[in-house]
Amino acid sequence: MAALTTPTAGRVFRTARRAVLALLGVQFALAIGMSLVDSYRRRGKKAKPFPVTPPRTVEVGEGGGEVTTYTYGEHLYDAMLAAIAGAQRQILFETYIWKGDEVGEQFKQALADAADRGVEVYCIYDSFANLVVSPRFKRFPPSMKVLPYGIYNAGWRVFDLRRYGRDHRKILVVDDNVGFVGGYNIGTAYATEWRDTHIRLTGPAVWDLKRAFADFWNLNRRRIMGPSKRPLLLETTPSWEPHIRVHRNVPRLWMFPIRGMYLEAINRAARNVWLTQAYFLPDQDFVDEMVAAAQRGVDVRLLVPLKSNHVVADWISRGYYDQLLRGGVRILRFQGAMVHAKTATVDGTWSTVGTANIDRLSLTGNYEINVEMIDEDLAATLEDVFETDQANCLELTLSEWEARDLHRRFTEGLLNPLRPLL
Template sequence: MSARTRTGTERLLRALRRTLLAIFGAQLVLAIGMSLVDSYRRRGKKAKAFPITPPRTVEIGEGTITTYTYGRDLYEDMLAAIEGAQRQVLLETYIWKGDEIGERFKRALAAAADRGVEVYCVYDGFANIVVSPRFKRFPATMKVLRYPAYPAGWRFFDLRRYGRNHRKILVVDDEVGFVGGYNIGTPYATEWRDTHVRITGPGVWDLKRAFADFWNLHRRRRLRESERPLLMETPSTWEPRIRLHRNVPRLWMFPIRSMYLEAILRASRNVWITQAYFIPDQDFVDALKEAARRGVDVRILVPLKSNHIVADWLSRGYYSQLLDAGVRILRYRDAMVHAKTSTVDGAWATVGTANIDRLSLTGNYEVNVEVIDEALAKALEEIYRVDESNCLELTSAEWEARDLHRKFTEFVLAPLRPLL
C-alpha cells in the first residue's frame, strides 16, 4: 500500500470516528437536555389522586401472599413487622430517602436493634447519592452495607461488577417477607402507583436466602462483627407454586428475562404486563408480537409520562411494531406507575423489582417472585382492570399521526436503547 493510500485511509478513519463521536455526543446532549427541561416543568406540580386497590390476601400452600398497590398501606404493615420483630430484620432497598417515611423506617430499625434484634440493612450508594450524609449515619447496633456507587474498584474491565443493587426486600423473623417495586420515601406513600407483595410461609426463606447471598457476596472483608457472614438457619422446604428468581451480575446469572419469555411463549389466552420503563430487546418484542398474532390478548400498561422522560422516548420506538401486531398499549394517567408485574392465562403471575429493559434484565441485581396460582393471578388481574380504568389507550391511528419532530427525536435516541 502506498503512502498516499495509507494517508487517505487514515483520514477516512479519522473522519468516521469524529462523525460517530459527534452523533453519540448529540444523542447524549439531547437526552440530558430533555431530562433537565422535564425536571424543570415538574417543579411545583401537585400529585393527583388515582384509583387504588385495597390489600388482598390469598392462601398458597402453607403460606399467604398479600398484594399492595398503595404505598401508605404497605409501609404501615412493613413498619408493624419491624416493630414486632423479636430475632432478626433484613432490609434491602434501592432508594432510601431521608424524609419523613425514611426517618420512620430508620427509627424503627434502630429501636429494634436496641432491644436486641439483629438488624441488617443494604442500600444502593448511587441511588442515594443526593441523600444527606447525616441521614446515612446509622447506630453501631445496626449492621449496614452501603453498596458502592462505583462497585468495580480497580477491576474496571470486569463487566460483572457494574450492576446496581435495584432490589427491595424486607424479611422479619423468618415469618414474613416483603418484595416488589416500592422504594422507601414519602412520595411513594401516596403519589406513586406501585405493586408489592407480603409473603408468609416457605416463600419467606427464599427471600432470606436472597438477602444473605447478597450480603455475603458484597460485605467488606474486615474482622468487625458487623462484617461477618450472615449465616442461614432456614429449612430447605420448597413451595412448588412459588419461585424466587434473582439476577446476580457478579455470577453472570439473569433468570428473570428467561422467566418472562417462557411464560409469554406458553401463553394461550392473555398476557397483561405493567411496567414503569418498557425498553425490551427485539427478541422480547418478537415474543409479544407472536403471542398477539396467535390470538393472545397482549396488553402493556406503562406511564403516560414517567419520571424518566428519556426512557419514555426510547420505549416508544417499539410501539409501531407492537400496535401492528395487535398488542394493546395502555398509558397510565395522573401518577407515576412504577409496578413491575405480569399475569398470563389466569394462572401465572410475577411481581418484583425488575423492569423490562437491559439494565434490569441483563445488568442489575434484581429479584422477582414467580407464582403459579389462579387465586393470585385473579387478584392481579383485578388490580390490572382498576389500573386500566385510569388509562388512555394508544391507537394505531393516533400513533401514526404523531408530529414529525417526535418521529425525529425517536430516531435520534434509538441507538441509546441497548444502554438502558
C-alpha cells in the same frame, strides 16, 4: 500508489470517527437537555389521585403460606412498620432508594428501635441511588449492621462487567415469619403519589427471600465492611413451596433468570398476557415474543406510564411501539401519576411481582428479584388490579401513533441508538 492511499484512508477513518463522536455528543446532549427541561416542568407539581386496589390476601401453595398484594404506599408502609415493630429475633432490610424524609426517618427509627431491644438488624442500600440523600441521614447507630453498596465496585477489575450492577432490590424479612418484596422504594412521595405493587409473603417462600438477602450480604461484606465482619448464616429452608419461586439476577455470578422467566411464560400463553411496567425498553427477542403471542390470538396488553419520571426512557421506549401496535399488542398509558409496578399475569394462572423492569439494566445488569407464582386466585387478584389501573389509562391506537408529528419521529430516531445503554 499505496503511499497515496494510506493517508487518504487515514483521513476517511478520522472523519468517520469524528462524525460518530459528534452524533453521540448530540444524542447525549439531547438526552440531558430533555431531562433538565422535564425536571423544571415538574417542579411543584403533585400527582393526581388515581384508583387504588385495597390490600387482598390469598392462600397460595401447599404450605399454608399467604400472599398479600399492596398497590398503595401508605398501606404497604403501615404493614412493613408493623412487622418491624413486632420483630423478635432478626430483620433483613434492603432497598434501592431510602429517602431522608419523613417516611425514611420512620423506617430508620423503627429499625433502630428494634436493634435497641436486641433484634439483629441488617440493612443494605444502594449508595449511587442515594447520592442526593443527606450524609447525616446515613449515620446509623452501631447496634444496626448497615452495608451501603458502593458506587464503584470493580476495584482494579475495570473491565469486569459483572461488578457494575446496581442493587435495585427491595426486600424486608422479619424473623422467619414474613417477607415483603416488590417495586416500592422508601420515601414520602412513594406513599401517596406513585402507583406501585408490592407483596407480603408468609410460609416457606420467606426463606428464599432470606437466602437472597444473605447471599448478597456475604458476597459484598468483606470489601465494604472489612474481614472482621462475620458472614450472615442461615439455616436450611424447612420445606419447598412448588407454587412460588424466587428468581434473582446476580451479575457478579452472571445469573440472569428473570428475563428467561418472562419469555417462557409469554411463549406458553394461550389466553392473555397482561404486563405492567414502569420503563419498557426490551430487547428485540422480547418484542418478538410479545408480537408472536398476539398474532396467535393471545390478548397481550402493556400498561406503562403516560409520563414517567425518566423522560428519556419514555422517548426511547416509544421506538418499540410501531412493532407492538402493528403486531396486535394493546398499549395502555397510565395518566396523572407515575406507575412504577413490575408485574405480569398470564392465562389466569401465572403471575410475577418484583423489582426488575423490562430493560437492559434490570434484565442483564442489576441485582434484581422477582417472585413467580402459580395460583389462580392470586392471578385473579392481579388481573383485578390491572383492570383497575386500566380504567385510569389512555389507550394508544395505531392510527394515533401513525399521526404523530415530524419532530416526534425525528427525536425518537435520534435517541434510538441509546437503547442498548438502558
